[in-house]
Amino acid sequence: MSKPRKAEDPIRWPVPCNRCGQHHQTVARWPDGGVCGYCYQQAKRTRGICACGHEGVLPGLIDNQPACRRCSGIRLNIDCETCGAEDELHSGGRCWTCVLGNVVDDLLTDPATGSIATSLIPLAAALKSMKRANSGMTWIRQKHVAAFLRNLAVAPKITHESLDELPDSRTREYVRGLLTEHGVLPQRDELRIRYDSWSAQALERVKDPQNLDVVRRYIRWHHQRRMNHMDEVTRGTFLRAKQEVTVAIDLLNWLTGHDINLPELQQSHLDVWQAEGPTTRRIAERFLKWAIKSKAAPAGLTIVPHRRGTSPRLTKPGQDEALKRVIHEDGLETRDGAAAILILVFGHQAENIARLTWDEVTTTEELVTIQLGTTRIALPDPLAEPWRELAANPGHDLTASHPNSKWVFRGASPGRHIHPGHLTTRLSKLFSTRAARLGTLHELTKLAPVAIIAETLGYSPTTIERHATDSAAAYAQYVAAAKAVRQNP
Incomplete structure (x- = not known):
């Protein structure tokens, strides 16, 4: 990535760059004129096929088109001493890719064996073959990343479970993703794993031991059971499950604070709890239904449900704009x-x-x-x-x-x-x-029947029916018109 340009300084650098026209320090004089440091860096990174057929770095300009060194007459050292390729050089006459390769080999080599573990070879190959080697160097040179890879190199076994035992960090999850993407580790449903970990911590917030058993059963038999039947847990399912458990714990802790056991819960208690808190307490309706069905709470209790259709909608003119x-x-x-x-x-x-x-x-x-x-x-x-x-x-x-x-x-x-x-x-x-x-x-919903919209766009018919009602879509008129057409072709 090119460095952001500083403000030009016509007083300090009165002669403008021949390429960009801005007043920055001239670092090279090429056949087409003086070139500033920014354009010099950009020229070294310009790749393509020259008019002569040469494929590689095209630092020159001929008739405003990129050209190779030979055609443009530019003298520029961009030949890697290690691999011989034309590329921007990093240090010691080596290109970024070769330097990155050496760094990766050094970090992933086990000092005890002097080689990279077989399981890590795909990861090493992927890191060394990045198209943008300078981005790889920027990432891998961070102390915490380098330390993590060194520890990975000497790990006796690399599994999801062994990674789970390490401190939670963005580096751990990013490296896990690389290991999974390149076949070192098998794919797994990360949101399901995250929910299992989150729910274990959420149980620590329950104040009463009896309620702890209720919340544990609610998590296991309502949320985790549902997730286990999904091919992949969606973000929406993950967030809803967290929110429902959080609100359920809030309700049960409130009951504990008022010396009320869940089997003794009354409608008046629920009304007070709901009135005292934010509207998100309505979400406890889902927990309450489960608790009643599982005989953990008395029957007949209700919570004022969330009112649908109250969210703002973008008007038709607003959509068009x-x-x-x-x-x-x-x-x-x-x-x-x-x-x-x-x-x-x-x-x-x-x-x-x-x-x-x-x-x-x-x-x-x-x-x-x-x-x-x-x-x-x-x-x-x-x-x-x-x-x-x-x-x-x-x-x-x-x-x-x-x-x-x-x-x-x-x-x-x-x-x-x-x-x-x-x-x-x-x-x-x-x-x-x-x-x-x-x-x-x-x-x-003003343009087509509910069933067709739901099937076409992948929504539930109930959702589209609600929008149809809100927009006064005359579905009955559509059915009547369709029957009329069939009767009078």
């Missing part, structure tokens, strides 16, 4: 534009967008189609253009994190898709994703 900005705004990242289109046009949820794979997207010069729910939907131009650009340059492919990633929206963690929360934060500068999604569903 947001879509115009997405299509025409300069500087908007391609992946942000592609994701925004799915929310504004189809009401797709950020979690489902983040989990899209390239198996679900087909891009050609003529057509772009995306699998949403059970149906492949075609995107017309100009909505299709960001998707074509994303297919050509998916990003996050210069490090060892995503060697052959299936994810459309790649995340910072190895082998993972973008975090849905991060995606919505990125889009928040354009619009509220929740308000936009609700506004889109509100409008769609």
Whole structure:
């Protein structure tokens, strides 16, 4: 990555750079003129195919087009003494890739054996083959990263369980992701593991031993049992389970503080507890239903449920304006534009967008189609253009994190898709994703039947029916019209 440019100084450097025209220190004089340090660095990193057919570093400029050293007459040392490749040099006449390779070998070599453990060879190969070796060097030279890799090199066995025993840190999880992505460790459902760990800590907050047993059963037989039947725990399931248990513990601790046992719970107690606290206490309704069903609480108790349909919606004019900005705004990242289109046009949820794979997207010069729910939907131009650009340059492919990633929206963690929360934060500068999604569903129910929208977009019919009711969509009129057509073809 190039260093950010400092403000130019015409007084100190009166002669401007021949390439950028700004007043910075001249570090080289080439056939096309004096070049500042910033343009010099950029020239060393410009790669491609010269008009003469030479493929490699193109530091020169001929008719404003990059050119090789021979064609442009530029004298520049970019020949690695170790591998012989044309590349920006790091030190000792060696390129960044060769230096990175030496550092990786040094860190992952077990001093006792003088070699890298067989299980770590795929990781070493991935780190040494990064397209952007300087990024790899920046990461690996951090003291805590280097120390972690040295310890990994002498570990008797590398498993998920052995990593779990180490202190929790971002480095541990990032290296775990690399080990998983490159086949050293098997894939596992990290959100399920995280929930198991979180719930064990949550139990420590329960004040009464009797309630502790209730919460433990609630976690095991309601939440963990449900997660164990899922192919992969979604972010929404993970967050809801945490929130429901947190509110349940809050209720039980309140009862303990008022000398009330759960089997003696009365409606008046619930009413007071709910009135005294935030609206999130309504979420205890789910725990209460489970407790009644499992005979842990008396029957007939109720909590005022969460009122649906109260969230703000982006109006139709607001949606149109947001879509115009997405299509025409300069500087908007391609992946942000592609994701925004799915929310504004189809009401797709950020979690489902983040989990899209390239198996679900087909891009050609003529057509772009995306699998949403059970149906492949075609995107017309100009909505299709960001998707074509994303297919050509998916990003996050210069490090060892995503060697052959299936994810459309790649995340910072190895082998993972973008975090849905991060995606919505990125889009928040354009619009509220929740308000936009609700506004889109509100409008769609005016155009098509509930069943078709639900099946096409992958929503439950109940959800779409609610939006249809809110928008006064006349589904009964549609059915009547359909019958009329069949009766009078």
